[in-house]
Amino acid sequence: MKAVILAGGLGTRLQPYTFFIPKPMLPLGNKPLLEYLVEWLIKSKKIDQIVICVSYLHRSIEDYFEDGSRFGIEIKYSRSDRPLATAGQLKTAANHLEDSFVCLYGDSIYEFPLNEMIENHIKDKAFISMALTRYKTNLKYGFIELDGSEKKLVTDWKEKPEISGLINIGCYVFEPEFLKIIPSSVSFGMDEAVRSCIKNKKKVNSYIVKDGSFMDIGDKKSYLEAYKQYVKRLGKI
Known part of the structure; x- marks a missing residue:
């Protein structure tokens, strides 16, 4: 099986680090x-x-x-000569992809069994399989609830409530027909493409990974936290 890594973004949220180095x-x-991602794909023994x-x-x-x-x-x-968003970027690799393939974002670290996700996708005859993880956070503001009357009376005040749910971590298994949904040479998000598949009743599977199996490197804060962890793993030099 082939794997596609999307590595063409501008890394705007990581400037100035990304002025001279791609994210x-x-x-x-x-x-x-990116080398960790390559090693992780090789380790799966499926790519x-x-x-x-x-x-x-x-x-x-x-x-x-x-x-x-x-x-x-x-x-x-x-190679594309300009940013095309996630799905648009994937479309540029269409000539390389004839069979089921893995796709992942180039700004994350994954530590879950990819081979298991691929096997589930094939066994279930899915059109798309998405890796998800559980996430919770506290909202920045208090939420006010109103009743349904015309006077809109306040009925509750929830101060900085915690919300939780499943989030997409940017690792997929796709059938090659998925590429036909994506227009060529335009900026097109993966969310738009997947929603179109759901709307057209295509089988979209989920694969839920354990906590700690995913690390996002999307902004300066998350990058610095990840950097410290990996330096710590190296031990004393």
Whole structure:
């Protein structure tokens, strides 16, 4: 099976770190973030080729990974000349994808059994499988509830309530027909594409991962927290 890594974003929320380094190449411990993703895909023993979708500062990614032989896997590249959002970026790799494939975002760390997710997808004959995890947070403000009358009387005040639910962590298994839903050469989000599949009654499976199996590197705060964790893993030098 092939895997696609979406690594073409501008990394706006991580500026100024990303002025000269694309977000997937930011260091975590002694390696760039993207190298951990490549190693994780290889570890699954289900992936025999990786396609990296690149755009912003693409040469630093291509020069580092080259054809993948140094890492023990074949790596190809799909390049766009401008950001196309997540699904639009994936569409640029369509020529490489003839069968079921894995797709993941290049700004996260995953530590769950990908092989199990792939096997479930095939067994259930799903059109899409999405990796999800449980998440909870406290809202920043107090919420006020009103009654249903014309006077709109206040009936309750919930101060900074906690909400919880399942969130998408940006790792999917897709059938190749999914690519037909995505328009070419336009910015198109993965949420739009998946919602279209749900609307058209396609089978969208969930795969819920354990807490601690996912780390987002989306902004400066989360990046610094992840960086500290990986430096700690290295031990004393």
